[in-house]
Amino acid sequence: MRIKSLIAFAALFGALSGPAVAQEASPPRLVVVVVVDQFSANLFNQYRSRWTGGLHRLAEEGLVSINGYQTHGLTETCPGHSTVLTGAHPAQTGIPSNDWVDPATGKEVYCLAAPRNTLAHGRVTDNGPVGPDNIRAESLGDWMKAQKPGDRVFAVSGKDRGAINLAGHRPDGVFWFTDDFGLTTYVEPGQSAEARLAPVAAFNQAFRIRQQARTSSWWTGAETDCQALSGDWTINGQTFRSRVPPARDAFDNSPALDEETLAAATYLIDTQHLGQGRGTDLLGVSLSTTDRVGHAYGTQGPEMCEQMHRLDRALGTFLDRVAQIPGGALVVLTADHGGSDFVERIAARGYPHAHRIDNAPLSAVNDRLRDQFHLADSPLHSASSGLIVADKDDKALPAPLRDQVIDAALPLLRALPDIVFVEARDRLLQDPMPDTRNPEMLTVRERMRLSAVAERSADIIMIRAQNATGGGRVGGNIAGHGTPWDYDRRVPIVFWTPGAQAQERFLPIRTIDIAPTLAAVLGLSTPSLEGRAIPLWPEADAAPPEPGR
Template sequence: MKLIRPIAAALVLLAASHATAQQAPAPKLVVVISVDQFSADLLAEYRGQFREGFARLLSGAVFPAGYQSHGATETCPGHSTILTGARPARTGIIANDWTDFTAPREDKTVYCSEDTSVPGSSSNNYTVSDKNLKVPTLGEWMKLANPGSRVVSVAGKDRAAVMMGGHKVDELWWWGGKGFVSYAGRAEPAMVTRMNAGIAERVATAQPAMDLPAFCEPRSRPIAIGGGQTVGEGRFAREAGDYRAFRASPEFDESILALGAGLFADMKLGQGADTDLLILGASATDYIGHSVGTRGSEMCLQMFALDHTLGQLFAVLDKSGVDYVVALTADHGGLDLPERSGEAGSVGGGRVDRALIAGNMGKEIAAKLGLKAPVLHGGSFGDVYVDPKLTPAQRKAVLAEATARYTAHPQVKAVFTRAQVAATPKPKGPPESWTILEELNQSYDPARSGDLLVVLQPRITPIVDPTKGYVATHGSVWGYDRRVPILFWRKGMTGFEQPLGVETVDIAPTLAGVLGLKVPVEIDGKCLDLDPGPGDTCK
């Protein structure tokens, strides 16, 4: 039965043929993989079905209760933790977007991976940049110790590639909508050119529905989301020219990992005097989760496909003879769409009330206080900003009224002022024991965070209308969004599983320990011992 469309099979084989064998007593290549929206719940659900790439990783060091420990469980903050060893309060990446009233343009929304100083830019039409990331990454630590180390970052999203790659990369490529792109002025490697041409040819041809494994069949049933639309029984059939459907399909991750394999081969990563770093951001799971939810036939197919694609990547690396270590995790978890959860009997949850959107809330407050709107900026949860044009007295009145209104709403768990969040001590215990305030404190930046931080009740989905775009999302302080797997593998290592909570900020110092590298900056994470025997990764 054919589960994968091998759009990059020829390129993967090409990558394998280019690589040459070389063994070394210490790892010569570090491979870090982030699977966007790969929750601990997804790992638990499909763990018994994995036979290829995931199966290999599960034979290594397994931390099933990894945590994106902070409160802002979005893509950009999550990726900023993986290779910096630092939580968002230190990285400065508090969300995918935030409000900066001092931004030098009319649009005061700042996208996490942009340069707001570029003339004519906006948060929707931006120039990709690493300038908002305040800390160095593992790749930069490696280059500081050994200037010959090379860093390659490839991802389906610019924010994933940038936040994991950092400020000093040799190659950095992300999906630009119809092909992989990079910073302006960078030469395009032949591998990228071939990949983009192969994708264009593939997308130009309509694709039939994928075969459904028997394990997925019970998950295939239509879930009504309104307007006569359903999700839950898709199999990734695609019309010719539909790049959006390509992005939300297993083919997308196959192209990302194949490009990484090709660059590995062409650049002979892991075959120089110094250890190299290959970073891969697989984004399809997130696009699928947002578009159709996490528990239908679509996600089931994606899990089987990604297992196979990871297996292909590892086969290329194995054939090269390079000694490599792998770490795999995720930037956040996710919540299934409430329509399916309701059918399954889940208590509570639902779609967010439009009244909680900051602009709508602000209009009501402005009318009551006799002020000119807008007085509030932001979304339906998370950071909410008070308009800086208000006088101190008006600001105080707006904050008081907003706090009272949010607190009284049944879909709101809590609302905190920035002063409350800032005054909260840094947490000391394991991430699963943190309070909500402690979680929020670790994604708080005084220059970027809101005046109020609104926390929705568990299982409230901050998408009002699923017929207008995405049907499900993430971003909350709750465990389903915070818990992610953390997996390490290296040939010859003794496998073990540690069920206690650890953090994604522990990944970078752990890899530094594997490399015998001193961490050159203050971080939040700790080294995890990957040797269950008498040895110690963290010496």
């Protein structure tokens, strides 16, 4: 799709009568893209009536698509974020999962690993040296910098993969929180760590003072509707006490992380004077707490309840600031993926099919393959998107043995309980890319094709039945996401600008439609994209249809 026309910002509010036409007008001075990690459409709808702050404002004043979709099947943070501002599926961004195994070395590779870089805070923490190198698609920020060099691009998050994916390859600043420091960033060869951190140096100093002065819990327990959700659950023989504050009372696992991320976003607006230049600035904001709460405590307890209320209030304060941008601002809110509750609570609430799976059948498959091919070690190893076929050091088996093991494994794996889809990655890659304009109609195979990347995806793609999960440890992760099922794929997509007419749209749109939509608003040319530009509010003042038409 080649977007050539400049859609006037005023046209968003219905200033055009009839079809939009190309005309010179000022686009918004600031575009803010907010991605709430693990914010499913189910969660959005569940709490929608309870919000009073920023989420209420977006839901009641914005253009709300209640059937937004991440189209692909492996619904994790890194691939989900990679779709939002590229207009491309993970199969095209080159980011199939949060990490993968290098078949030559057997080493795990983080999705945004960049060994040539260093981290600005001077330590190797979190995911090590990172950067945008592994992302194979350009994004909205890259188009802005190439076509309008005066435009500025910043991003901030609780996670490196949240910030970097939104910032693209050539941002003016990209920051995320790291333990005992504040906001950090990556430093490329020839760059200065001090210069890279300069935009947030004062913020970090004040942040550390706030952290050191903290004496109370990171949780308030003040939401009356949340306390009623408390309870005790048995998970893999351990007792999980679902209550606020939780047993692990840490900043990076609490609503305070999102509050500080939004404070940092506001700081960048103020100190970098975003939205106050002649062009348009882009600010990406990825909010990580909903994901961390969902993993550690599930989505239906008092922990997520408090997170939803506090996120709503923090976004309210942030939107108040955004609404003051003199030249106008356009805000988009979506999610990198959805999520589900832990299976024990799901089962107790009327869905007895939800359960944790037994890994013994997979062990039996490995036993048969070892015997059949006279192998000393099990050839099937778990990976983020399925199974790799490898030796004891996770290095790929040599040809033709690798293909022979895969051929023998497929029927055995398809016969396992709780497994609903199994296919070799290389065979899946032979399928054409599916038409995703009706994302709810995609087959499981098509969803997984949208996630498949040569060399990076697992050798064997394997999908479990709905609400069938493995693992689970109290004090670690007890719930998750990553499946092709709609509770992980459906996400809210909301466009908002002060004064625009509230509107709900029920037909599905995709996260890959966000980037071309924003590019059209900003008058940017794009490469050929899978996503399409969505008209925003064009009919507000449109002339009524002629009689009989």
